[in-house]
Amino acid sequence: MTENKNIALVTGANKGIGREIAAQLLGRGVTVLLGGRNPELVAAAAQELGARPVVVDVSEDASVAAAAELVEAEYGRLDVLVNNAAITGGGANDVATMQTVFNTNVFGVIRMIDAFTPLLRRSAAPRIVNVSSSVGSLDFVTGPNNQLPFMLPYPTSKSALNAVTVQYARELGKEGFKVNAVCPGYCATDLNHFSGHRTPAQGAEIAVTMATIGEDGPNAGFFDENGPVAW
Template sequence: MTTTLITGANKGLGFETARRLVAAGHDVWIGSRDAHRGGRAAQRLGARLVLLDVNDDASVAAAARTVEAAGGLDVLINNAGVEARTADNGVAGAEETTADLMRPVFETNVFGLVRVTHAFLPLLRRSAAPVVVNVSSGLASLSRVTDPGDPAHPYPGVAYPASKAAVNMITVQYAKAFPGMRINAVEPGYTATDLNGHTGVQTVAEGAEIIVRMAQVSPDGPSGGYVDAHGPLPW
């Protein structure tokens, strides 16, 4: 049985991804900072809970020990993420963006992803078919954001797109370093979740589709890619 860990999986895209992978026969770990919400989600899904705060070294190390003691890991889905918002819950544009505003976004979206991946690499390297899925964004595409005709172009934020562009580069470099693993970045699309105040135009079922697909990629499948449900995206 394939064992899968999903960070930030007690709600939204992570929860729906977990639901779909449990249905596909995966043994799923719900990574959650909150024991109550994570435990409730795991119970609803028939999954297992592991307390995991991607911003905390000790928490991540403890989660890795828990998963290792239970038998190991085949698939890691780095789903946990945050966006920079202003006091009135709008997107912080260039004028409002400060280093202090960007820091927590990078702490979760970039450093948290690296922290988790680094901690679980020894387990993944023991798997016969290791897979890493990094949840990125269409806003990480410089080609799209600089194209006036693209829907991503009007987005005013700095911190979130910059953090996801970093995720794309991290994905490429890890894929080069570990050719025996399938490591890809995915764009779920503009999905209605807490991240965007449920303003997205897709359901979580639609958004989770590409995450679920790439979590099940075969050992001879693509690696180092940046894709959405329709195929490769421009960097």
């Protein structure tokens, strides 16, 4: 039964940080809908964790709409939406790659929020968590500690995601939503060929914290494990 349990949908959750977010939410007694675009991988991960598989490709309108219809039919509401799905673009800096990356990392988040806001409005404590990155912080990328090579798609998509987060937080915050962005840190995942120095489980912790904050929790913020991150 889910009447007295929070229901959370996590995108990009069949592997990496998303999978760990799903696992940690399950550990807190949350009913988790494990989202991803590959049906076989989503089904396998959901079975292993004890979550409900939801096939959703955030880059496609029809797929997002179908996922919202499924959650509506089976659960009637949603309490937490964690927008974790993201791609890097593979290092290319051309316009076509930019469009592809933004379609997932930015427009995909907008699709998900717009499609699931009606279900989140039925929650007593709606929460939206957007998984961003320190490379999306303009403070970081213009500072002396940024040693990254020239890269357009991924960092700029995360900067845009941060701006999107603030806009939704300002608007949906009027209805009691808490909408925040989080930075999991440099975690070892396939996005960086497992070169990160943090584990996906460590990276997931801040997303889970923001997904489960109380009424006194923040809105329109950007956080890592140490607290607020400069935009």
